[in-house]
Amino acid sequence: MSKRAGSVVNADSPTRRMPSAGRHAAVIALAALALVPLWLGDYGRSLVTETLLFCIFAMSLDLLMGYTGLISFGHAAFFGVGAYTVAVLGALFGIHPVLGGLAAVCLAAPLAVAIGFFCIRASGVYFIMLTLAFAQLLYTVAIKWRSVTGGTDGLVAPRLGSGTETYCAVLLMLVIVYFGMRRLIASPLGQVLVGIRENEARMRAAGYATARYKLISFVIAGCLGAIAGALFAMHNGFVSPAVLFWMLSGEGMVMVVLGGTGTLVGPMIGTAVFLLLKHFVSIHSSHWELLLGAMFIACVMFFKQGIYGWLRERWLPGSRP
Amino acid sequence: MSLLRTVDLSRSFGSLLATDCVNLAIEAGERHAIIGPNGAGKTSLLNQVGGQLRPTSGQIFFKDREITGLAPERVCKLGIGRTFQKNNLFTRLSVFDNVRLAVLAMRGQPLNAFLPVTRFAALKARTEEVLEQVGLADRQAAPVRSLSYGEQRQVEIAIALAADPELVLLDEPTAGMSPAETAQMVEFVKRLPRTLTILMIEHDMQVVFSLADRISVLHYGRLLATGAPAEISRNEAVQEIYLGTAH
Numbered sequence: 001m002s003k004r005a006g007s008v009v010n011a012d013s014p015t016r017r018m019p020s021a022g023r024h025a026a027v028i029a030l031a032a033l034a035l036v037p038l039w040l041g042d043y044g045r046s047l048v049t050e051t052l053l054f055c056i057f058a059m060s061l062d063l064l065m066g067y068t069g070l071i072s073f074g075h076a077a078f079f080g081v082g083a084y085t086v087a088v089l090g091a092l093f094g095i096h097p098v099l100g101g102l103a104a105v106c107l108a109a110p111l112a113v114a115i116g117f118f119c120i121r122a123s124g125v126y127f128i129m130l131t132l133a134f135a136q137l138l139y140t141v142a143i144k145w146r147s148v149t150g151g152t153d154g155l156v157a158p159r160l161g162s163g164t165e166t167y168c169a170v171l172l173m174l175v176i177v178y179f180g181m182r183r184l185i186a187s188p189l190g191q192v193l194v195g196i197r198e199n200e201a202r203m204r205a206a207g208y209a210t211a212r213y214k215l216i217s218f219v220i221a222g223c224l225g226a227i228a229g230a231l232f233a234m235h236n237g238f239v240s241p242a243v244l245f246w247m248l249s250g251e252g253m254v255m256v257v258l259g260g261t262g263t264l265v266g267p268m269i270g271t272a273v274f275l276l277l278k279h280f281v282s283i284h285s286s287h288w289e290l291l292l293g294a295m296f297i298a299c300v301m302f303f304k305q306g307i308y309g310w311l312r313e314r315w316l317p318g319s320r321p
Numbered sequence: 322m323s324l325l326r327t328v329d330l331s332r333s334f335g336s337l338l339a340t341d342c343v344n345l346a347i348e349a350g351e352r353h354a355i356i357g358p359n360g361a362g363k364t365s366l367l368n369q370v371g372g373q374l375r376p377t378s379g380q381i382f383f384k385d386r387e388i389t390g391l392a393p394e395r396v397c398k399l400g401i402g403r404t405f406q407k408n409n410l411f412t413r414l415s416v417f418d419n420v421r422l423a424v425l426a427m428r429g430q431p432l433n434a435f436l437p438v439t440r441f442a443a444l445k446a447r448t449e450e451v452l453e454q455v456g457l458a459d460r461q462a463a464p465v466r467s468l469s470y471g472e473q474r475q476v477e478i479a480i481a482l483a484a485d486p487e488l489v490l491l492d493e494p495t496a497g498m499s500p501a502e503t504a505q506m507v508e509f510v511k512r513l514p515r516t517l518t519i520l521m522i523e524h525d526m527q528v529v530f531s532l533a534d535r536i537s538v539l540h541y542g543r544l545l546a547t548g549a550p551a552e553i554s555r556n557e558a559v560q561e562i563y564l565g566t567a568h
Contacts, residue, residue: 188425188441189434195422198411205371205409207397207426207484216432 022315033171037164046235049167051275052174053231058255058267059181060224065253066262067185068217069197070120074131075252077115077138078108078222080244082229083157087239088148090158097158101230105223112222113215120214123200132246139244154240157233166235173231177224181264184220193217197262254292258299260306269308322385324349324518325370325401325488330379331542332365339365341542342379347488350515354529355522357539358562363522364406366539367490370520371403372396383488397426402486404477406493406522410465417461419476421448423483448483455479455509471502478509491521495528507531530554538562 033052037045057079064070085107086100095103119130142149149155160166184190195203196210203210233239242248251274259270274292281288303310323346332340339362347353355363368374370381372393381389388396397403411419421438424447425431438444452458455475460468465476474494481489494510495503507528510519523529529536529550536553538545540562546553553559 183437184434186437186439187434188429188431188436188438188444191418191422191425191438192431194414195411198413199409201373201393202405202409202411202480203422203426204393205373205397205403205405206423206480207394208431209392209394213431 030175037167042163045163045167047275047279049163049170049235050232051272052167052170053228053235054252054255054271054275055268056174056177056231057225057228057252058259058271059177059264060221060228061252062256062261062264062267063181063184063193063217063221063224065256066267067190067197068193068214069200070214070218071128071253072119072131072218072221073128073246073249073253074115074119074133074135075221075225076244076246076248077131077135078112078225079229079232079248079252080135080138080142080241081108081111082226082231083233083236083239083243084142084149084155084229085226086230086233087155087157090233091150091155092148095158097160097230097234100158101227101234104226104230108222108226109219112219116215116218116222120211120218132249135244135249136246139241139246142241142244149241152241154238157237157239159237160234170231170235173227177227178264178268181224185264189213189216254296256306258296258306260308263306263308266306266308269311270306273307323347323382324351324384325520326382326385327366327370328380328382330366330369330376330381332362332369332374332377338362338542340369340376340379343539343542343544345537345544345547347518347520349487349518352510352519352532352534353521354533354536355520355539356524356526356529356536357545360541361539362542363539364492365542367403367492367520367522370396371401371490394426397484397486400485400487401490402481402484402488403490404474404481404492404494406496408470408473408477410473410476410480412466413464415462415464416457416468416476416479417448417452419465420451420457420461420479420483421445423480424448424451427484451479451483454482456505469502471498471506474498474502474506475509486517488518488520491519491523493522493524495523495525503528 036048040048061072061075064072082104085104086097089095089100089103090097115134119127122130143151160169192208192213196213200210229243232243255270255274256267258273259268260266277292278288281291299306325347327343327345330340330343331338343366355366357363365374369376372391372395375390380387383399383401388399411422421444424444428447429441429444449458452461455478457472457475457479460472465473468476478494495506498506503525510532533550535547536550537547538553538559545562546556546559
């Protein structure tokens with residue numbers, strides 16, 4: 001954590017560095033996370049594991065939404081394909097989930113090329129609707145192709161190992177994805193994606209074949225989304241068509257916006273808040289979505305930078321003009 | 322051989338002919354201004370050269386190579402840079418990052434996803450060079466949206482020049498500028514090397530007459546006259562439609 005944090009997010013001031021207090025807090029938070037399985041029971045550990053894997057999902061979606069400016073409403077397609085690949089390969093051929101996870105990425109990449117090829121030709125609302133349509137198409141396949149997917153009954157997926165092992169694997173993957181994405185965003189390619197988000201027409205006039213870069217971003221996000229889905233199957237031990245449903249795509253968008261688009265930490269905070277609320281509020285009330293909806297509206301209307309942006313504004317006053 | 326040539330270039334929007342059989346030839350090294358009343362089709366013409374707008378018919382040649390209907394990124398790579406009538410920038414990014422993006426497209430590794438962009442010394446050096454050239458070196462860390470309108474016009478120019486173009490299209494480079502900023506811009510354009518060819522749209526006649534070697538007059542999409550500034554100011558048809566002195 002020695003280098004710049006969110007250098008592109010803070011494009012307003014490229015030289016600002018993460019303050020050492022924040023850096024220490026991040027390291028302590030990470031260390032605390034690593035200790036969780038020792039202290040929490042099965043339920044708590046499972047909840048944290050799920051949160052971490054959805055962090056990967058939300059971050060991958062944010063690469064599209066927050067960094068490339070592509071509002072995908074069909075990101076569940078890749079999560080679902082990742083989950084089903086692990087489950088189907090395990091259930092039908094007895095393939096180990098780790099190999100299944102590799103296969104998931106190998107499948108997600110060409111799938112993202114194919115879906116992205118059509119979607120990135122559209123922009124704005126048309127892009128949103130096209131991504132949604134492709135994801136729903138896959139959802140229908142999962143329901144209808146009973147011999148392979150088990151239809152609405154779902155499919156038992158091979159677990160990775162004990163709860164603690166799975167937790168460690170997911171945490172490791174999250175750390176890898178986080179630092180990988182940080183590298184990507186600070187790289188020339190990352191800067192190009194931000195340029196496309198800011199002003200695509202100008203990028204084209206400056207010599208960028210933007211379609212190519214948008215497709216690359218779509219494929220990277222798709223592969224990372226598939227990793228999250230594969231981890232979900234290994235963690236959950238069961239996969240149903242819900243992993244491909246538009247609701248999951250929507251939840252991913254809420255996680256990203258709630259936490260703060262265009263940052264890596266934001267989607268993780270958003271995911272944690274979203275899932276913890278979902279688990280704890282839904283115990284006491286069947287209307288947890290009501291609270292979530294209210295929070296979402298508050299974020300969109302009053303905290304446009306999401307929870308993370310709001311926190312940074314409080315802790316680092318004047319950091320955002 | 323002309324650097325840029327349009328042959329019977331036409332573009333219609335419905336029944337409106339924005340560009341009507343325009344035959345224009347821009348010589349290498351020339352400063353060529355396009356003038357004409359509002360709605361004469363000046364920006365449409367520039368957009369067709371820049372690839373932002375597809376011609377309905379006719380052809381465009383750059384260095385005797387046909388570029389009709391090429392995408393903007395292809396046109397840029399061939400050596401035609403441009404600025405826009407309204408500032409068209411990455412407003413939330415810093416001045417430095419704006420220019421660096423333009424440099425990166427032409428001589429960087431835009432597909433590199435592993436090394437920090439700050440690691441590329443040549444990229445930084447060229448970006449600083451361009452910023453120095455347009456006089457924005459001391460403003461490089463500022464976000465573009467915090468700049469004055471005139472300074473933002475300079476960033477437009479910097480982005481166009483960063484690509485090392487042979488031809489640069491300037492769409493009203495002094496629009497919205499204060500008189501002092503306009504004078505600075507004129508001085509700046511005058512200082513640009515003659516290896517660079519300039520095709521510009523400009524409303525300010527003082528700017529046009531102090532910069533242009535030749536002037537083309539557009540009226541309702543048609544090319545009314547092309548010639549040296551002195552010829553154009555004597556041209557009766559031009560005076561009638563444009564300078565409004567023949568009434």
